[in-house]
Amino acid sequence: MAALRSRLLRSVAVVALTGSLGACASFTRDGGMSPVTSRVSLELGATTAKIVTPADAAAVRSRVDRLLARPLTADAAVQIALLNNRGLQVEYNALGVSEAEYVAASLPPSPTVSIERVAASGDLDVERRLIADLLQLLTLPRRSKIAETEFRAAQHKAVAATFRTAAEARRAFYRAVAGRETAAFLETARASAGAAAELTKKLGETGAATKLNQARSSALYAEVATELAEARLDAAKEREALTRQLGLWGRDLDYKLPGRLPSFPRLESRGDVEATALRRRVDIIGDRLELDALAQRYGLTEQTRAISMLEITGLANHSRSAEGEKANPKGFEVAVQIPIFDFGKASSTKARETYMGAVNRLLEKAVNARSEAREAYATYRGRHEIARAYQSRVLPLRKIITEETQLQYNGMLVDPFELLTNARETVAANVAAIRAKRDFFIADVDFQAALIGGGAADGPAASAPKLASATSASAASPQ
Structure with missing residues (x-):
């Protein structure tokens, strides 16, 4: 009977170990970046890379230098x-962490080996124990599948972070260029206003311009100069914002x-556009995968709610008495922890509420998307x-008004005040x-981000929480 039990236990252990070894995952060569780079290339027409080795850093440095050698687009x-x-x-390092958790979750639990030696009055007693968590071993395929789903969700989160970085860089570029263009225009306007103020002052010295007109002309110059100072400050700030997005410093600042x-x-x-957003947004796809992982965890919790721990221990003793008699008994021990006070109801309820919370968050995100x-x-x-209205209507009309006002002023049909007002x-x-054109380009970026993802960064509550299993933290979550 003892031999039969021993063979049965060995058979169970061999079957469980064989299934678990077959489910073992391995690290990818690129740290799980392949789906990220392919999706970025498809949607953005650009490339991205994870910097791991000095060779990677050198390749990135070389390409950045080539891009900086000419004016930016x-x-x-x-x-x-x-x-x-x-x-x-x-974000790419976080993806690597997720892959490591996936690989770790696919490995069988490590056994515990203990040795106890007791000697007294010539007697010697040595006990050897080999302890294995059989519940973790039996649930390993499920836990590995959960970790794989979470790894796929992490890949989509990395894609979303890449889209977000691209969108922020493009917005910062348009703001920086618009700031520079505004400052350049106001520089020209200030020069014109300064020349007009100087001419009005000279006319005033001859009595051809009143003191009021001189003050108005000088006020226009002062106002444009003040606007120029503000525009230069804004341009400098927008350039620094772009510099931060590009990760530049030192000699690259020029x-x-x-x-x-x-x-x-x-x-x-x-x-x-609604259907397009729901189909293509990577943040929603990532949340769906996280919800799938939570559903799998919930199922695992329900399956193991009646047993929180199942350990098997192999025993091998060696004893020797003072008279020289020896004994080598062998056996095994099975430990089962049963939640007799609530039969796993607390953990099951927590799992269900956590899952439904994630469902509601995903539904909210779909509505918001x-x-x-x-x-x-x-x-x-x-x-x-x-x-387009500014470019095709407002500015051409302002040009006509300026030309006609100048003609009437030259013909002494209007006073200098009207000329200054028009200026x-x-x-x-x-x-x-300029600002309307800038806002259009930024709206274009926001529109693309609303369709593929990469808008504002998600807050702490946006990602689905981990679901603890009823068995133990290590039995239901990848470690």
Whole structure:
């Protein structure tokens, strides 16, 4: 009978160990980055890389140098950020941690070996124990599958972080270029206002201009000069924001920006933006995978709610008496922990509530994604209409007004006050036109982010929580 029990236990252990070894995962060569790089290339037309070795760093440095050798474009700024932004590398390191957890969760639990030696009055007693957590071994395939799903979710989170970095870099680029263009325009406007103020002052010395007109002309110059100072400060701040997104420092700070925003791209016409967002947004796909992992954990908790621990211990003793008699008994011990006070109801309830909380969060995100897509599309088209109105209607009309006012002033049909008023309005219209064009390009970035992901960073409550198993933290979560 004892021999039969021993063979039965060995058979169970062999079957469990064979199944668990077959489920063992291994590390990928690129740290799980392959889905990330392929999705980034597909959606952004850019490349990204995880920097692991000095060779990786040298390759990135060489490519960044080539991109910085010429004036930046929006696409070049995005490419530099994807290669050089260290915050993005942190996200890739987190992906590596997730892969390590997946591999660890696929490995069989390590056994515990203990040896006890007691000697007294010539007697010797040596006990050897080999302890294995049989419950962890039996649930290993399920736990490995859960960790694999979480690893896939982490890959989508890394893609979302990459999209977010790209979107922030593109926004920062447009803001920096618009700031530079605004400052350049106001520099020209200040020079013109300064020349007009000087001419009015000379006319005043001859009596051809009143003191009131001299003050008005000087006030216009002072106002434009003040606006220029503010524009220069804004341009410097926006450039630094772009520099941070690109991860540049030292000798790279002298990179060149274009003097003007690019021309208007072709306006995109989208059909069902809601369906597109729900289908393509990587943050929603990642949350769905996390929800799937929670569902699997919930099922594992339900299966093991009646048993919290199942350990098997192999025993081998060696004893020797003072008279020289020896004995070598062998045997085994099975330990089962049963939650007799609630039969796992507390852990099961916690698992169910955690899962339903994740379901509700995902449903909320889906509703919000629909709204964000609609809002982003409406903003994109509205900003385009506003910016085009400035370019095609407001600025041409301001030019006509300026020319006609100058002609009437030369013919002494209007006074200098009207000329100065028109100059002030023309400056304001040109600055507003630059900002409207900037806002359109930013709305374009926001629209793309609403469709594929990469908008604002998720808060702490956005990610699904880990679900602790009823067996133990190590029995239901990847370790």
